[in-house]
Amino acid sequence: MRNFWGLMRAYWFSDRWKEAWALTLVVAFLTALSSKAGVWFAEASGALINSIAYYHDAANADPLSSLLFNAGTLVALVIFKDVGITGSRTFVSATLHRKWRGWLDSRFNEALLDGNHTHFHAQHAGGSEAPDNIDQRIQESIKGMAGGAIGLAMGVMAVASSLFFVGQKLLEMSTQVSGLEFFGRYGSAVLALAAVALYVPVNTFIAVKLGGLLERISINMQKAEGSYRGELTTFLRRSFHIAASRGENVQKDMHGRLYVDIDRTWSRLNVVNAGYASFERVYNFIGARIVAYGPGLLPFIHSRIDLRAYITGAELVNSLISQCSWFIHVMPAIATLRANSKRVMDLAEAIESVQRPADFYRETGRSEFHYSSQNQVFGLTIQNLELNHQGHDTEPFVRAERLRFRRGEWTFLKGESGSGKTSLIKAVNGLWPYGRGTIVFPEGVRTFYAAQEVKLPQVSLKELVCLPEESAGYSDPRVASALHKAGLGDFIEALNETSREGKSWDQVLSGGQKQKLVVARILLQQPGLLFLDEATGALDPEGKIAFHQAIQDNCPGVTVISVMHEATPPKTAAGEEFYHSVLTIADGVATKKPLAPPLPAEITTILNQPQARPVEEGWLRLRLRQRQK
Template identity: 65%
Template sequence: MRGFWGLMRAYWFSDRWHEAWALTAVIALLTAASSKVGVWIAQAGGELTSAIALFHWQENESPLATIVMAMVWLVFLVIAHDLGIFGVRHLFSTTLHRKWRGWLTGRFNAALLDANHTHLHVQAGGRDADGTAVPAPDNIDQRVHESIKDMTGGAIGLAMGVLQVVSSLFFFGQVLISTSTPIAGLEMFGTYGAAVLAFAAVAAYVPLNTWFALKLGGALERLSVASQKVEGSFRAELTTLLRRSFHMAASRGESVQQETNDRLYTGIDRVWARLNWFDAGYKAYNKIYDFIGFRVVAYAPGLLPYVNNDISLKNYVTGAELVNRLIQECSWFIHVMPSIASLKANARRVIELADAIERVQSPDDFYRSTGRSEFRFARQHGVFGLTVRDLELMHAGEETVPFLSAPLLRFRRGEWTFIKGASGTGKTSLIKAVNGLWPYGGGEIVLPEGVATFYAAQEVRLPSVSLKQLVCLPQPEAEHTDTRVAAALHRAGLGEFIESLAEPGRAGKAWEDLLSGGQKQKLVLARILLHRPGLLFLDEATGALDVQAKVAFHQAIKDNCPGITVISVMHETEPPRSATGAEFYDSVLAIADGMAVKTPLRPGLPAELTTILEQPEPLLRPVAKARAQLPVGQKQR
């Protein structure tokens, strides 16, 4: 789906092809029926006009009845066309629009929210195969929501218009040919002279104006893309403003925000003004085009044979109406050129996002285009815990000196390590790198095999789901009973909310807006207690809690997660202790001058670490004995 036509046809060749083609077939049949009835409407219009013009003709024995019958027939055809065919076709086309948009949005959601963390990587700029810098796609939310919606709707409208033009050319052409008469000067065409003259008039008038409309459409497309960018930026700023509303009020930063909003809206106003100029000019051009086409070009081909008395007034008016309708149908491209420009603009926005998603499918290769990215991840027996070797962390660019280095770090199973260092030294970056979330640098991270990990960040954002789903994340709520979830909430200090497990909020507010910063961090604690991971990363995960709550946070993990390995970043210079004064942490990892050095915190710990890390044979004897009894293929694995 990285090209326009690939994006357009993907749904019709997907696993839901039967749905797409069935709706398309119904729409195509109704479009053909619309064109056929349109021919009858044109003929009925000619009959009515002729009946009115010949009202006082002496040979017309019942002029009033003729007019009434022609009028009734015309009204019936219009109602059948607009209410029956057009209305039903609109229902099917909007259904196709809904289905296609839903499928395409689902594909992009799945691509962005995959296990590769594509949603994270796609927000970083990179380089293409030629080395040209490629910025990150702006306003991804707008592309997934508005651009896909408008693109799919516009594409269906465009396809319906093309079908309408083709079917109209067929049916109107049939009638024009069947009713054609010889024309003086065009004797070489025989009885097809009038039809040739009509087709020549349409061919001379419509394509030239369509070419001119395409040129204007190109400018409208560029302005539409610019408009979407500035509109999306303004909306994103307003959304962010509402999320940080309290902080703005506390800092009295409304005046600065006003300047930001005014600056962003100035960009909208500037693009909108240019778009209005083009739009106004295009509408005026459309009006002039329609008048000349419907009142001059449509009546010109039959005028000469009518003046020469080769055709009757009735045939002249009917032929003019047919040419008029043919011009209308063939002019569809001109009338909807602004919509086509919008379609192309939306498609471009969606394709850019698809390209960005494709570029980050291999994150290492993607980040290597803008810096060094040479991380290696491996697994080892859980008895060895976590090992980090030759770790160097860098920023994007061509820099060669890392801002943080760690030649060798070992975290034994069940060990609690406290990371300390001044702000900006790379404490959080280290944790991110171990979890595969820091892109630049290199080194080897060997994770314990078969051990679940959990990353608890300082800032907690809660999606709009039930409280039980929030506690069960990232697992489905069906995997945990209400009793277990309630117990985890109680142990985390959120027992007051147990009765609202199935609710997405309370008192009309979502949990994101209802819970305080400290309560959100207690909610994360409830997740830890429910899932009981073997390897836990706390990235200032207790920053919003008071001293007693921090102690309770650590004590709950110590009591309910035996054997867990904890690596924690905190603001404090010294790690917290239990209520009895006992140490929670076993070691300290200090970061200073670009180096990470790990030392034991408890007396007597070095000898224990030496036994485990330098002489692991006693611990591995049971493992070796078990492996010796396995088949050869399984031994190697």
């Protein structure tokens, strides 16, 4: 789906091809029937005009009945064509639109949300331009593209069927034309077809040029609107912070600057649309009133055909012009279709390009990470790790020769802001693009990455607790138990509710409660390897202790690597250590050491007396060795 025609035909050659072709054939049949009905309409129009023209003719025995019959026939044909045929075709084509859009939406969601983390890599696309506003591309662009393509396809079907049925009728009614005797009885048909062949292509060329301009402006409009919408979404997520800091004026200016781009692009789009609409109206008038009635005028003047045949022929030519002008009439839709399809194709190309993340990132930097597994008794091992930023000549900002995290070991990761703490655990989890190193995971051990929750999805509380797993795999009692142990027992009665008192869980739960929700997930899913990335930032000291205590009491044997802003890791309520080691990043080097046990009070007292230190040196060494044992 990386090119236009591949994108257009994918659905019809997918596993749902029977559905696609069945709906398409029904649309094609109804379109052909509509074209045939157009011929009947032209004949009925000619008959009605003829009954009016000869109403007072002496040969007309019952003029009123003839007039009413022809008028009734015309009205019945209009109802049959516009209500029966066109209405049915609209419903079937809308169903095809819905099915095609649903299939495309599922394909892009499957591609983005695969085990390769494609959605993440596509938005961090190295040196190439990452696709902007992916949500807009998947929803609005796919919807508009599918609808536009079906409409254009129906136009092509209508042209083909009209050429057949209308052309057939014109040939049937054709007569000789003075000056064109060498065409014989097909003179009037040739004249009519020649008029259409000259008039439509010239104006189509003009429409194509205007359509190209419309396409470019439409793409710019989509980008501008997507950027503005993206900022509005970010603003709503930061609503509390903006209110607390009284930052409304700055946010207002930001919105104003973004909307200026929309306004300018919209102004250009309006000018082109207005010009195109004027061009189309003039084209329609000349086609319907001059080109359509011109070819039949010569044989009518020379009495080759009567008024009824002249009117019928003119209506047939008008119908043919109208059908063959579908390209002109739908050029704005074609421009929108091309703009939408380009947005979708760019997304498909971005998805395709990151299917092999390492190869993709090597184009814009160094990416030589290797991941493997080993017996879980050896825990997690990191060897020769170097983290770089984008670019082939950048120096590593974090280095680690060899780090080992034993089963059941808790490690506190500390360092100054910007030192690379989060980058390191991202690299361990395959989410940092640039650098090198070998990461060996314990075999068969489930990992869990807990970061600060940004925004909770609008699902039930049970589903929130079960994330990232599906809720069907866990019973209500197990989920309720996890909530209770995490300190959220007050919400157990609303376990299967998507809201509480009309508010979503994202609005109901405070920042601290959201982090307790993370604890509930950990207790429920029992990971063997746990990464905590500022997962306790919204908790008070007592809450942080409870957070760690719940994991220690309910997740035996779990290996924990935790990033926190604190200079020292939290301890139990009794003053004992949760953590066994400290991983420090300083001057770009990561070093891991055992967490030093607290010194006894008597040793601290002696060390605070410099004059006593030489005398007691041997005794202090002995006491320290005993305590370390």
